[in-house]
Amino acid sequence: MGSQDSLPIIWKAESTTEDYERARIGRVFNHRRPKRYPVAIVEADKEEHIVEAVRLAQTKGVRISIRSGGHSWAAWSVRDDALLVDMGKYRQIELDDESGIVAVSPSTTGRQLNTALREKGLLFPGGHCPDVGLGGFLLQGGMGWVCRSWGWACQYVKAIDVVTADGRQLRCNEKENNDLFWAARGAGPGFPAIVTRFYLQTKPLPSHIRGSGYIFPKNNFKEAMNWVKSIANTFDEDTEIVCVGLYLPDYAESVTLVSFTTFKGSDADAVTALQPVEDSVPNLYLQKWFSRPTSLQQEYVQQGLANPEDHRYCCDNVYLHNESNVEDVLEEAFTTLPSRKSFTLWFSMAPTSRRPLPDMALSMHSDHYLALYTIWEDEKDDQLCESWVRNVMNKIAPHSVGQYLGDSDFQVRNTKYWGEEQGKRLMQVRKKWNPEGRICGYLDNGDQSGAEGLPNILQ
């Protein structure tokens, strides 16, 4: 490790390969490793290190890339010839008891935050996977717990602190530097500054979390999808609804799992919320459970198992047109998975998708979110899994209205991520705050987009 006025920095040219590789990719979740090489990595453990890193990048004339939790599928933090600011060691969770607003550092994970909040009887609707960093998650909008009716996680952001591309430290909220605050809720990995702190409104933690699940043979995917789609839009507003195509140990073939997780104040309320599912489920399921007690901790464990570490991942996603014939359009995605660990997910987004959004960059969604997650271990299966995603998505994409930044890879597919006006405004805000492209923007094919940003055209 080298030192620049006490800055914890690992220079590519001065470090052992082992030290450099640990700093370059050791915190990257996806083991399909990028062949991109930063000039140095700053392992910031306080805000001053981030300011100092920006000044150093200016002096050296290099770009800055950013890592919070390291969970972007395409490893957006790893960029050629950039100075990578890794915030993994910079940690803060400070709750203001009176307002219920919690100040967090961007590398804080959903599980860390909710573990701290649980003691106070509070909850933050962060990401489903325990170890996703709040930094990347919130900037792109954040599909957190019960997003379909509790809203986007970024709607709970009250303010942020940033270090700008020219090294200034600013507070951004509705009143101060409000264009940056606007952009921070939906710009994703093209945000034109470094967020050093989020101020988040928490919610009371519901005391009773209960789940119902129904497993259908893959041959009955269409009936299962048709059923869940018909009840989802008007279903109880504290209930998360997902439909997953996956392999389960008990079955040789893949299955369709429809699950409902409700967050309530009593057992009776949970049963009342979940009863309509029990009353309407088509009698085609292989297995079911009703209003089974669970907890956020248990849910995190399940999510962790579904998204194992040390694996290779290739993903893609769409928002389907509200009126699409979802069961036809998604049949192949749900029933032809290329490996036993892969899964396909449909996430109900209504009624949030039917409500007007606050004025913020995030401006794209529909009733139906669909994501493909292929998961495998061996490099020899890269071609199989990558081509499955590409081929299946080619057929689904014509039914889409756009895409969610969080499960995207702009190097592979580029489409629409924001409403027309919001997309234009975002690119202007980015140019104002990061005119030289000092902070790496969206990683498109060849890493060319820089200060220009993405075209935001539906493909």
Ligand SMILES: Cc1cc2nc3c(=O)[nH]c(=O)nc-3n(C[C@H](O)[C@H](O)[C@H](O)COP(=O)(O)OP(=O)(O)OC[C@H]3O[C@@H](n4cnc5c(N)ncnc54)[C@H](O)[C@@H]3O)c2cc1C
């Ligand atoms: C297993 C798994 C489960 C997931 N589940 C969900 C889910 O339930 N809901 C959901 O919405 N998404 C989910 N995602 C997607 C995830 O939210 C995104 O990949 C997100 O970008 C990860 O954030 P990160 O900070 O961990 O990633 P990083 O790779 O550290 O950051 C990604 C990029 O975001 C930008 N960025 C991050 N922090 C900052 C900052 N402080 N200032 C400025 N720019 C910054 C940078 O461009 C950075 O390169 C999941 C991903 C994985 C791998």
